[in-house]
Amino acid sequence: MKIAIIGANGKAGSCILNEAMERGIDVLAIARKEVVNSKKNLIKDAYDLNYDDIKDYDVIIDALGFFTPETLNNHTTSLMHLTKILADKPNRLLVVGGAGSLYVDKEHTVQVKDGEDFPEVFKPLATAQANQLLEIRNVNNVNWTYVSPAADFQADGEKTGKYILAGEEFKLNSKGESIISYKDYAVAMIDLAVNGGHNKERVSVVREA
Structure with missing residues (x-):
């Protein structure tokens, strides 16, 4: 198993990088500057990536x-660049998504970001990530999976190793x-x-209580 992480110096990317390295996975950190704790680095802007840069990696994580x-808007345009270079290729693409686009009804017509109590300050980001999801749903020639976090996505939270893997709908734990x-x-x-699976699907994750 070989994994490439684009944006490996960000908050989410660095945690994903550390988790992969702890498991002994062959991982490439891709960023615009060196990721100092990574054994392998590719210093490159995401928009400059081509297939030769990532072809040897089973999974690419955006x-x-x-x-x-x-x-x-770069949420969408950078992802669409990645889907173009991975078109009709065997590599898988996993995307760090947002929670605002999770559905709160069984009919999948109302999203978390549409709620009256959704913080106004987060609506532009939630809308941008919802648009990103809409765009990748139209991509049929890439093995993608879009992974939404829970609503309270804590940068400094502890590692429990326990989570619930859910789907398109907003999920609460037992608490x-x-x-x-x-x-x-x-x-x-x-x-x-x-583990694979969930091809061309959006999934979501929430911590077990």
């Missing part, structure tokens, strides 16, 4: 994050919480990378 108003740490999210992401 952990890119964009948070300023002028960069939010009525929608919460997961970046470290537990990384556990789930590497499990998905190793």
Whole structure:
């Protein structure tokens, strides 16, 4: 198993990188500057990547994050660049997604971000990630999986190693919480990378109570 992580120096990407390395996986860190704790680095902008850069890796993880108003659209454009270079290729693509696009109804017509109590400050990011998901749903020639975290995605949360793998709908644990740490999210992401499945699907993860 060989994994390449794009955006390996970000908060989510670095946790995913550490989890992969702890398991002894051959992992390549891809970022615009060196990731100092990685054994293998490719210093390159995501938009400059080509298939030769990642062809030897079974799974490519898109952990890119964009948070300023002028960069939010990069969630979609950078992902579409990756789908173009992976078109009709055997490699799998796992995407670090958002929670705002999870559905709160069985008919899948209302998303978390549409709720009246959804924080206004997070709506632009949630909308950008929802648009990203819409775009990749139309990609049929790439082996992609989109992985949404719980609503409370904690950068400094502890690692428990326990999580619930859910689907398209907003999921609460037995304590009525929608919460997961970046470290537990990384556990789930590497499990998905190793175990396979969920091709052309969106899944979600929440910490077990």
